Structures are given as structure tokens and as C-alpha cells.
Amino acid sequence: MSIACNLLPSSFSRAGDRKLLTRSITILALTSIALWALSGVPCLGASKSYADCVLSAIAELEEGRTRESLELLKQALEINTNDSLAHVALGLTLLMGGQVADAAAEFAVARSLDCNCAEAIYGQGLIALSKGRTADALSLFCDAEAKDGTLGARGAIRYAKFLVGADSEIDSTDADDEALLALNAMNLARRGQWQDALSIWQRLQPKAVRSGFGERIGCSMTFIPSKCIAVTGWPLKAGFRSALVDRSKLPSVSGKVVLRADLSKARSVSIVSFFVDDKLVGVTNRQPFEYAWDTSYFANGVHTVKITGADSTGLEVSRKTAQVLVNNTGVNRQPDRIARDAVIWGKLRNILRLKPSAAAINYNLAQYAIRNGDNETAVAALERVMAADPDYPGAADLLSKLYQKGDLTNLYGVAGAGKLIALTFDDGPKPETISLLDALKQIGVKATFFVVGKQAEAYPQILKRIDAEGHEIQNHTYGHRALEYLSGREIEQELFKCAAVVRSITGKGMNMLRPPGARYDRLVGEVVRRYGMRLVFWTTNCVALEGTARERMTNYVVSSAKPGAIVLMHNVDRVTLGALPAIVDALRQRGYSFVTLSELINRGKNGA
Structure with missing residues (x-):
């Protein structure tokens, strides 16, 4: 078989092309060889290899950055469309980005390229679960396990059974499989073995921690039949277009194929170069300008053939490309094949595999804490549930009941507190906060930090x-x-991510919120009050004096001082830091003392 390309004259000229082709002519002259075969030469100028692109995409995916992963996988597929790895990674990226139909198509392509690709089958199982098709998911997970027992699909198989009430197993054969451990905990609880179940959830809790105590990246088990998996990643815009072409419309080739340049319309061509997938495979400066391409050295699948023509000076004057479908019976070779690279596939599997969701882990811990009469631990766990998924059934109502509720009116100052003032600092902590703490310690003042x-x-x-x-x-x-521009769910996550972070560091809860920029509306107020929190503002706002002069800041705060005042400062403005000793000294001379916000409120209730 032969493939002929008509090389038409073109008007483009690039210095890089001239230099490359001139070098090729020199090599031909020195070696007196009419055809220079370079089947293994990598694409010149390529910034990343296929493996590099996929590995970088997986690294982005580990952080939930689906947009970046998508772009890297597009690059990978431009280099090699015939390896199942990139398609599985792309399917997972699209699934995590909310594009389920496109994800399903990519997993299907991966299976068509490699019928034994267990990861692609597992991905199809995840899609079935996301659509509530538990029976289909179970069948697919079983198929994936049968194809490759090292995939770790047993947890997914048991979870699918659990969702239909068909799992009661306690499996202790794999102490590191999080899915199996979580299922063991659920079944132990059904048997009344509460303490054993609790110890498993406690063991799983630190494994689910990520920044802001958000939900785990990838697909996780919720143990809620109506929404059995949580899929987490940055949302992708609809309209993804696959780089794949319709293979049924491409010419099919096998064995040795003659690539031939038709120069009838490009008579100035003196040298012809042949490329497959942007890799230079042959160069000739003799008639009939053809190259015998052995397709058996390339993977079965789609490949791009490019033939370029240059004049006697080495200037490229024409170019033609075409796609073909290589289809060699019993052959599936790939130069630089990474199809089963243990490191890359291992990283992808870690994201792909089901794990118990952070919300499910912490909700179960909260239930056990309540059972044991430990409401403080229950609140801490529920804050993490709300940080991960405010819609997790039962969590919001339970947390609202557990939070202690006092005066929930907006706070601007405290009447009846006597000559007490609360200094408050927003936006920290920062490295500069150390200087502020040193200054407060030196002048003997306790302040309130809205962090x-x-x-x-x-x-x-x-x-x-x-x-x-x-x-x-x-x-x-x-x-x-x-906050005024956010939904109720987003407001809850902003509050409880901060609450969970602070509690994890200090062991203490918070019951007051200062909205950034004082931006709030009715919805913000409703959400805050539901959880027994109080919106706090100020009596004196120093923001307009920040960055001016110490004397102006000092005079402003001292002149506006009154009993029960709340002073807003920032963490940490240079002028504020410099003015602080003078402010405190002047107000103390007028009989004022400085307390934290909670103490100010308590003194106001009880009378100073």
C-alpha cells in the first residue's frame, strides 16, 4: 500500500525550518545516503513528553485542579492518542469537573484501546454510581477486579453491595484499604460493636484531612443511598471537545506502507521529509521522493503522517498532513511505551479509588460522641462535616441544636460595661503579627483577633x-x-472551614463572626444566627487612618473612645503598630481598661 501526498507551494518561511533542513542536507551530502531513517528520534522542540504531560496532569488532579489537568491531557493526546492511560486520566478529570457524559466517553475509548484496562472499567463503575445505577456499578467493579486483582476494587464492590443492603462482611485482610475499613465500621455498628466501630472512624479521620477541611479530592463514599458518592474537583465548563477523530472514516493501514510525495504542483522541492506523529522518520533528496514506513513499530490506533518539502536552500516551501488508522493483527507495540508504568498508573489509581468521604467519617464520629455524652467532640466533628459538605443529611440541624445560643443581635458596642474597651484586629495571622503580639505583651493588653x-x-x-x-x-x-454575594451553602463553608481550622490548632471554638468588609445581607444574618453566632462590627473604625501618621491614629482613637467601645484595627498596619502604645497609655490615663470582646460582653451583662 502507498500513501501519496500532493505537496503544494506555500508562502511561509521560518528561520528554524531553514536551519533544520539545511542540516539534513549536509548530513546527506556527508554520508552519501539518499534516505535517512530516524524511527526513534523524538519530536524536535517538544517541551514535554507524553509521560511528562500525563504525570503533570495527575499531579494537578491530586489537588483537584481539573482545568489545569485538562489542558495537560490535551497536550498528551496530541502526542499519543493510542494509549489508554491518558484517556483514563481524562475521564477522571472530566468526572471530577462535573462533565459526566464526556467522562463516560473517555473511559469507553480507553477500553476500546485496551480491553483489559481495569481502571477504565472502574471509572465506568464510578459513573454508574454517580447516576444511582448501583447494580451496573457492582457489575463493572467486579469486572475490573477480575481484570486486575491489584487495582483494589474490593472496597468498591462491597460498597455497591452495602448500598442495596447486601453487605454485612467484616474484612480484616487489608488493614490499609480505607473503603474496606469504613464498611467494616458500618457493619460493626449494625452488630452493636460501637467501640470497635468508633476506633476505625477515629483512625480514618486524619486520612481525610485536607486544606480547609474540604471534601476529599476525587470520588468518595457518602453512605447515603440518594447520593452515594461525592465527586470533588474544580467545575469544568460544558462543551469539552475530545481530540479524537471518527476512526471509522480514516484509511486503515498495516505492515509496510510507502509514503510518497507528489511533486507535480511543487517542482521547486529538492528534499522531502517524512514525519509520523511529529517524529522525523525519513528524509530523501532523490526521486521518487518516497519512504517505506513499517507500521508494525507503531501502536495500533490513529497516527498523523506529515510530509514536508524544501527547496535547494533548505527553505520549507510545502507541507501536507493526513491521519491514518494503524491496524496490525496481533501487534500493539509502542515506542517509549508507558502503558503499564507502575508509578504513573499508581498515582492515577490513588485518585480513582473510592474512599470514605470526610463528611461521612466526621458525621459518624459526631454520632458516637453524642452517644457518649460528649457534645464538645460532636460539635468539633460536625464543624468538619459542614466544612466538607454543608448538605450532608442531618449535619446542619444537629449542629444547630448543639451550639449554645445567647444574644444574637448585631454587636457594635456594649452598653453598661463601664470604662472598658475591646481592641480587635482583623485579617491575621501573618508574619507581622509577631510584632503586634510583642507590642501587646509589652503594654499588657489582651485583644481579640478575627482570623x-x-x-x-x-x-x-x-x-x-x-x-x-x-x-x-x-x-x-x-x-x-x-459573604453577601454567596449562597447559603457557600456561607456555611466559609464559616465552618475557618471554625474547623482554628479548632484543630487551638482546640477551641468560636461564637462570633466579623464579615469581611462588613459585607452582609439578610441571608448572612440567618445563617450566622442559625448556629448561635453573633455578627460583630465596631464602635471605632481605624481603617481610614491606617497608612497615615501615628499622631493622627492616636488622636482619633483617643477622642472617639467611650465605655464599652469596640475598636477595629488591622493585622498589622505599620501606623497602628506604632500608635498602639500611645493609644493605650492615653486611654489608661483617662481611666479605661482593655479586655477581650467576650469579657466586654460579660461585663456588660453583669455590670462593670
């Missing part, structure tokens, strides 16, 4: 010092987002 959860995660030791030195810590949301 941002992300900052607390970044600087836990500073948060610990704030707590250890007797200052109060309250909620300023997890990501410092404007």
Missing part, C-alpha cells in the same frame, strides 16, 4: 501564640470572601 482560616493554616504557630498569650480568637471566614 482568616487560610492564614491560620499558613501560620499555625502564630495562632497558637495568640491563644497561649490570652488573646481571644474569633471568626473572619476562611477565604475572606464577600
Whole structure:
């Protein structure tokens, strides 16, 4: 068989092309060989190999960054469309991004390329679970396990059975399989072995921790029949277009194929280069300008053939490409094959495999804590549930009941507190907070810090010092987002991610919220009050004086001071830091003392 391409004149010219083709001519002249075969030469100028692209995509996927993973996998598929690995990774990326139909198509392609690809079959099982087709999921997971017993599909098989009430097993053969451990815990509880079940959930809890105590990346088990898996990753926009072509419309080739350049319309061509998938496989400067391509050295599947023509100076003057379907019976070779690379497939499997969701783990821990009369532990666990999934059935109502509720009116100052003032600092902790803590310690003042959860995660030791030195810590949301523009679910996550982070570092809860930028609306108020929290604002706002002069800041705070005042400062403005000793000294001379916000409220209730 032969493939002929008409090489038409073109007007483009690139210095890089001229240099490359000139080098090829020189090599031909020195070696006196009319045909230079380079089957194994990598694509010149390629920034990443196929394996690099897939590995980088998986690294992005491990953090839930589906958009970045998608772009890297598109690059991988431009290099090699015939390896199941990239298609499985792409299927998982699309599933995590919410594009279920496209994900199903990619898993199907992976199976068509490799009928024994257990990961692709497992992925199809995940899609079936996401659609509530438990019986189909069970069949697919069993098929995946039969294809490859090392995949670790037993947990998924048992979970599918559990969802239809057909699993009562206690399996202790794999002490590291999280899915099996969680199923064991559920079945132990059914048998009344509460303490054994509790110990398993306690063991699983730290495994499910990620930033902000959000839900686990990938697909996780909720143990809720109506929504049996939670799928977590950045949402992808609809309209993904696969890089695949309709294989049925491509010419099928096998064995040795003659690639031939038809120069009838490009007579200035003196040298012809042949490429397969952007890899240079042959060069000739002699008639009839053809190359015998042995397709058996390439994987069965789609390949792109490119033939370029250059004039006597080495300038590329024409180019033609075509796609073909290689189909060699009994052959499926791949140069640089990574189809079963243990490291890459292992990383992908870790994301693909089902694990118990963070929400499910912590909800079960909360139930056991309530059973044992330990409401404080129950609240801590439920905060983590709400951080992961505010819609987890029963969690919001249970947490609302457990939170202690006091005065829930918005707080701007405290009447009846006498000559007491609360200094409050927003937006920390930061490295500069250390200087602020040093200053507060030197002047003997206890303050209240409204902290941002992300900052607390970044600087836990500073948060610990704030707590250890007797200052109060309250909620300023997890990501410092404007709450009035968020949904109720998003508001809850902002509150409870911060609450869970702070409690994990200090062991203490929070019952007050200062909304970033004071941006709030009716919905924010409803959410905050539902959980017994109080919105806190200020009597004196120093923001307009920040970045000006110490004297102006000092005069402003001292002149606006009144009994029960709440002073808003930021963590940490240079002017604020410099003015703080003078502010405290002047107000003390006027008979004022400084307390935390909670103490100010208590003194107001009881009378100063």
C-alpha cells in the first residue's frame, strides 16, 4: 500500500525550518545516503513528553485542579492518542469537573484501546454510581477486579453491595484499604460493636484531612443511598471537545506502507521529509521522493503522517498532513511505551479509588460522641462535616441544636460595661503579627483577633501564640470572601472551614463572626444566627487612618473612645503598630481598661 501526498507551494518561511533542513542536507551530502531513517528520534522542540504531560496532569488532579489537568491531557493526546492511560486520566478529570457524559466517553475509548484496562472499567463503575445505577456499578467493579486483582476494587464492590443492603462482611485482610475499613465500621455498628466501630472512624479521620477541611479530592463514599458518592474537583465548563477523530472514516493501514510525495504542483522541492506523529522518520533528496514506513513499530490506533518539502536552500516551501488508522493483527507495540508504568498508573489509581468521604467519617464520629455524652467532640466533628459538605443529611440541624445560643443581635458596642474597651484586629495571622503580639505583651493588653482560616493554616504557630498569650480568637471566614454575594451553602463553608481550622490548632471554638468588609445581607444574618453566632462590627473604625501618621491614629482613637467601645484595627498596619502604645497609655490615663470582646460582653451583662 502507498500513501501519496500532493505537496503544494506555500508562502511561509521560518528561520528554524531553514536551519533544520539545511542540516539534513549536509548530513546527506556527508554520508552519501539518499534516505535517512530516524524511527526513534523524538519530536524536535517538544517541551514535554507524553509521560511528562500525563504525570503533570495527575499531579494537578491530586489537588483537584481539573482545568489545569485538562489542558495537560490535551497536550498528551496530541502526542499519543493510542494509549489508554491518558484517556483514563481524562475521564477522571472530566468526572471530577462535573462533565459526566464526556467522562463516560473517555473511559469507553480507553477500553476500546485496551480491553483489559481495569481502571477504565472502574471509572465506568464510578459513573454508574454517580447516576444511582448501583447494580451496573457492582457489575463493572467486579469486572475490573477480575481484570486486575491489584487495582483494589474490593472496597468498591462491597460498597455497591452495602448500598442495596447486601453487605454485612467484616474484612480484616487489608488493614490499609480505607473503603474496606469504613464498611467494616458500618457493619460493626449494625452488630452493636460501637467501640470497635468508633476506633476505625477515629483512625480514618486524619486520612481525610485536607486544606480547609474540604471534601476529599476525587470520588468518595457518602453512605447515603440518594447520593452515594461525592465527586470533588474544580467545575469544568460544558462543551469539552475530545481530540479524537471518527476512526471509522480514516484509511486503515498495516505492515509496510510507502509514503510518497507528489511533486507535480511543487517542482521547486529538492528534499522531502517524512514525519509520523511529529517524529522525523525519513528524509530523501532523490526521486521518487518516497519512504517505506513499517507500521508494525507503531501502536495500533490513529497516527498523523506529515510530509514536508524544501527547496535547494533548505527553505520549507510545502507541507501536507493526513491521519491514518494503524491496524496490525496481533501487534500493539509502542515506542517509549508507558502503558503499564507502575508509578504513573499508581498515582492515577490513588485518585480513582473510592474512599470514605470526610463528611461521612466526621458525621459518624459526631454520632458516637453524642452517644457518649460528649457534645464538645460532636460539635468539633460536625464543624468538619459542614466544612466538607454543608448538605450532608442531618449535619446542619444537629449542629444547630448543639451550639449554645445567647444574644444574637448585631454587636457594635456594649452598653453598661463601664470604662472598658475591646481592641480587635482583623485579617491575621501573618508574619507581622509577631510584632503586634510583642507590642501587646509589652503594654499588657489582651485583644481579640478575627482570623482568616487560610492564614491560620499558613501560620499555625502564630495562632497558637495568640491563644497561649490570652488573646481571644474569633471568626473572619476562611477565604475572606464577600459573604453577601454567596449562597447559603457557600456561607456555611466559609464559616465552618475557618471554625474547623482554628479548632484543630487551638482546640477551641468560636461564637462570633466579623464579615469581611462588613459585607452582609439578610441571608448572612440567618445563617450566622442559625448556629448561635453573633455578627460583630465596631464602635471605632481605624481603617481610614491606617497608612497615615501615628499622631493622627492616636488622636482619633483617643477622642472617639467611650465605655464599652469596640475598636477595629488591622493585622498589622505599620501606623497602628506604632500608635498602639500611645493609644493605650492615653486611654489608661483617662481611666479605661482593655479586655477581650467576650469579657466586654460579660461585663456588660453583669455590670462593670
